[in-house]
Amino acid sequence: MRKICVVTATRAEYGLLKCLLDDIAQDKLLELQLVVTGSHLSPEFGLTVDQIQQDGVHIDKRVEILLSSDTPVGVSKSMGLAQISFAEVFDELNPDVILVLGDRYELIPIVSAANIARIPVAHLNGGELTEGAIDELIRHALTKLSQLHFTAMDEYTQRVIQMGEQPANVFTVGEVGLDNILRMELLSKYAFEASIETRLAKKTILFTYHPETTQTVEEVEHDFNQILAALSQLEESLIIFTKANADVGGRLINRMIDGYVAENGEKTIAFTSLGQLRYLSALQHVDVVMGNSSSGIVEAPSFKVATVNIGDRQKGRVQAASTVNVDVDTDAIIEALQHVFSTSFQESLSCVVNPYGQGDSSQRLVEVLKTVDLSTLKSKKFYDISF
Template sequence: MRTICIVTATRAEYGLLRPVVQKISKSDMLALQLVVTGAHLCPRLGETVQEIERDGFPIAARLPIFTEDAGEPVAKTIARTLTVFDDYFAAHRPDAVLLLGDRFEIFAVAAAAAARHIPIAHISGGDVTLGAADEYYRHCISKMAAVHFPSCADSAARLVRMGEAPGTVFCVGGLGDENIRTMPKMTRRELCDSTGFPLMQPFALVTYHPETAPDAGSPAAQVQALCAAMAAVDGVFWLITGSNADAGGEVCTRMMQAFAAAHPDRAGFVQSLGLRRYLSAMEYAALVAGNSSSGVVETPTFRVPTVNIGRRQAGRTVCANVLCCDADRAAIEAALRKALSKAFAPVAASARSPYNGGNTSEKICTVLQNFDFARPKIFYDGPVPEFDPQRSVLV
């Protein structure tokens, strides 16, 4: 059996990885080595390891990398993560490491694995997010990876243009799309009871993270603009979730908590909804707003009106249900009103997701079982083939 080490550091990442974790844990060909780190183990960020524990998956290791200092420079966290994971991989060497996305923690894990010559399998490479430092972390991980699982045809083609050989690029579709299609959702009443908020009325699901590009504006000023716009738009309850571990995330979270506390009849705050509640909330929401990748990547499957604020997701494929606006009060308010209008409802309903690859997690597991990780990595300079997430994975 091949031992596949899956590393998860955030609630959003684990939600996407969950079907792959589930299939590997039941596989006769693959052995699961699940390593939990980052925000999952941090009390100030919700300690979301509890969700993994509730799912019952065996956790091979819990490796803390964050301190209680929310303002610690990212470079110091990366350095600590490299050291912690180098020690772990030295003692518990897997056959391959499966990583998702583009966060700095995952970049550090990838660097530690690459330094030990452990093959890397990378999910969601080839994406573009011009408003976040994730942009270069993601592409760095791709260049270290032996095999790639992009979520759509555009990303797959971009990986090949970056020099990744077509035989290592498997356009499998999006795990978020698979979750939406396969995970049983709560009823609306169950969602109300679970959150404690009056969600039988029209409500908006709001998640806002700091922009991390070098020229990004003030996260506090952007959240202040968002809060002012929400206060000005009546007729909707604002269900707000906490921000992430990026620099400025703590400020975003505190301001959102303060907004909910100041408008108890119109807003509620939950640090982390967890996967099932989050997808259930997205299904029933009249609107999704903020700058999370889920607002661009996952909402098209629900065809829910969405407002994507600022530049954090700039460069991603944007579907018909998504309105993009600047991170200032007037622009946000105008976009919220348009998204909630009767005129926009049929536009949102026309959205078609480019991320539907069918049984994405099964395709990933098939490749992990059969891929030749000993093949040398080359820089490919040839033509770019056509990719289709619906094609069968042939190894």
């Protein structure tokens, strides 16, 4: 059996990987090795390793790397700890392939340790752009540190090849996270309301905002105050906050959310993590997705729900017609909300098509993992494009 070691460090990443993990585990020719690390193991960020256990997914290793500081120094030290720790994990598990998704900073030392150990790396979601975050640099660095690539669409495949990756090792499979929508039995409106112990309002907003990691903490605080000022103008509304991740400035945003909810408890509710089932169910029942999470770009269009995307964190991603981009400015955000709540915009949502596919990506990916000749991945040759 071919051993596929999947690493997950955040709630969002695990949610996207869930169907793929199931498919790898159920395939007779593959053996799943799951390593859980990062904010999954932190009570402060919801201890989301518990959700993985509740899902019945076997965890092979838990690796503590997250420090109590989200300063640049603290993040860099976490990365150093990850390199040391994962070198030992890979030596013990001896996988045939390491599989990672996305653009998180902790993945750089993890895949570096895999490369030093001469273990091929499969990278999901390469070739995408997120110009408002340091993740933009990390994603492309991960592409160059990987030997096998699975992208969400042809445009991203071409960008990976443009970076010198061999076309034979780049596969367009769609967005694996959309498989959850097809396979999960989502909660009814009544069941969702019961799960959050709150009735939905005339205007219900699902809000997730992460720091733009190209900014200073002071800039993050200024921008989030602009956003909260806009939210304060809403009437007949419920704002469901899901808190920020463990980036620089994430803890500051979470403290500001707590303070805002304490002052506006009649129209707000906050969760460290909703979990995948409740989050996708929320997309089915809310009126607007708001913030700068990739879920507003990738998953929300499948539910034909409007997205107000704030700032530059997702700048450069392919977007559906349901997404409205707005600068971090109170008046501009209020105007954007008025636009997406308008009758004409709401009626237009019925025609929205998700450019990231319709799901069923995991099985295509699994077929490649089973059949690819791993011996060809032991070394890399730069692919030159002829002009």
